[in-house]
């Protein structure tokens with residue numbers, strides 16, 4: 001019966017946190033539903049619908065693996081399971097559960113199992129603990145090599161009796177988080193490195209819509225460096241829909257600093273310009289926060305002193321989701337979200353141009369402010385923003 005063409009197969013899609021949202025709940029659920037529909041649009045005209053506090057998706061005519069991949073990439077999805085759906089009666093439940101566990105033995109080599117049942121339809125004559133006991137007994141009788149382990153089973157057969165019966169085993173985890181776009185909008189400072197894409201992804205996972213700003217020093221930096229950043233934005237847009245990427249040429253600013261200020265202050269001064277410009281563009285775009293990939297102590301500009309000096313340039317909150325993370329953990333996420341291989345391509349972003357031999361690691365704000373007085377900050381910033389290039393980046397184009 002399993003694999004039978006006549007049997008319905010659905011994807012059960014679970015969302016955790018958003019069901020806590022009280023009055024906002026329908027809004028969050030509907031947004032999640034919209035994002036899931038969009039994510040599977042390419043696969044086919046798949047029916048996706050809400051029922052029993054979850055989302056269901058018809059599967060029988062579609063590539064299961066492709067559908068699972070698309071759905072588990074959607075923020076807000078906690079886990080999914082492929083379930084067989086059929087008329088609820090004990091004989092069918094026995095038969096489907098048995099074939100399902102045989103598949104689990106073949107695929108995952110399980111040796112122990114338990115059955116967990118849920119009877120939502122109280123008219124169904126057999127109660128949940130009894131369903132589990134009967135189905136478990138039936139499986140044991142038919143598969144010799146299996147044993148029951150209620151505490152630490154290799155596999156769990158889930159039986160749910162609702163309008164119909166649902167049988168499934170595996171729960172495939174999603175990323176969790178909140179539906180994208182339900183928590184306002186922020187401006188991500190996106191470099192070509194490992195950290196900032198991860199920072200953007202983590203904030204986006206909390207439902208914050210992301211726009212990005214990138215600084216380059218063209219023609220000192222190459223077109224390929226720019227392509228790399230576009231590619232990183234494209235990978236992020238698999239999770240975020242489309243991303244508006246603002247590209248700013250920092251070269252004139254860096255030249256001005258180079259000509260007028262102490263060389264060891266190059267990094268900290270350019271970072272203050274970056275923050276300032278980012279905040280202005282963010283305000284224009286109605287973003288309520290900035291996001292960076294800073295992590296304490298990683299480089300000279302990420303000492304507490306440096307962070308204070310760059311921070312004091314802006315009024316908007318700056319989100320730094322990586323601030324206390326080790327590089328290894330950042331790399332792990334970077335691999336998981338698929339940005340790592342692109343991030344390690346060896347093209348420089350603007351920061352390597354004019355890089356001082358020995359940057360200040362403990363800048364004093366008064367001294368930095370003195371240096372800034374030697375520059376026409378306002379004009380430099382206005383010029384850079386006037387020359388800004390905007391690129392709309394969409395997934396896989």
Ligand code: ATP
Nearest residue numbers: 189190191193194195196214215292293294349350
């Ligand atoms: P990343 O791996 O994200 O490049 P990093 O370890 O190289 O970070 P820094 O160069 O100090 O660290 O940059 C800290 C943060 O400042 C970055 O995570 C990013 O948010 C922002 N940033 C740095 N360079 C640029 C750039 N060229 N364009 C936009 N944002 C930048």
Ligand code: MG
Nearest residue numbers: 191192193194
């Ligand atoms: Mg960098």
